[in-house]
Amino acid sequence: MVLQIRVNNEAPKPGPELLEEHGLSWSLVKRALISGRAGFFEYTESDIPGARGMGTLTRVVSLLSESTKTGGLSEYIRIDDHGQVVFLRGQNVKERFVVMTGDSATGTAVQPCTMSPKGSMTSKKIDINIDLLGGQPSDMLLPASTGAFTSSVIPDDDYVYTWFLLFYIDGMTGTVRSEFSLADEYETMSDGKCQIRHYEKRIILPDISREDGLEKLIKPVDPTAYDNGFEVSRRNGSK
DSSP: OOSSOOSTTOOOOOHHHHHHTTTOOHHHHHHHHHHHHHHHTTOOTTSOTTHHHHHHHHHHHHHHHHHHHHSTTTTEEEEEETTEEEEEEOSSSOEEEEEEEBOTTTTSSSOOOBSSOBOHHHHHHHHHHHHHTTOOOSSOEEEGGGOOOOSEEEOGGGOSEEEEEEEEEOTTTOOEEEEEEEEEEEEEOTTSOEEEEEEEEEEEOOOBOTTSSGGGTSOOOOTTTTOOSOOOOOOOSOO
């Protein structure tokens, strides 16, 4: 497990700085997570099952998706991969990331899992990670250009590292914990779904407290902005 990356025995770089190396700014990710938290607290037990989780995730993904068009996430494009939203980085660096909700271990020293088991699209991405890292995936996956006869041949554009932007919202305190991590191990469940169990690299991001909301990211209105120049005199009731 790698929480921080050391370079030449220097002090480990902080999470936001490491995130920048992957073409993401912490300020953008933070805004997306705060938006997701706002959605999280809009839902109640009266809503349909799963509505809170899906609504929260949708807000995070939507803000990041919009940022691929407005410039905040200009190095990435959004791709809908069989129902899974993937953010693919440009031609120079072959990597992508997926946003998922994690369990309570997210952003801590403990290896986290996703909040719920995932499907084959996730396990295939992790298999590619394992192969790129020099390990042995459960089902050998090689880029089509190699010409190798394999049980699963995938396009070159799909043969890239997949990182996972995991986040967890503490319903009691409102704190959001998150990390940007490279999964390299999963467990296959009885129903065929998978549960991520280990990450080769983990970039732990700063906690977002309840008080650290959107109001701190919006410039306060200047109270003199609507000053019309008139002076108002107070009446004291005397004649």
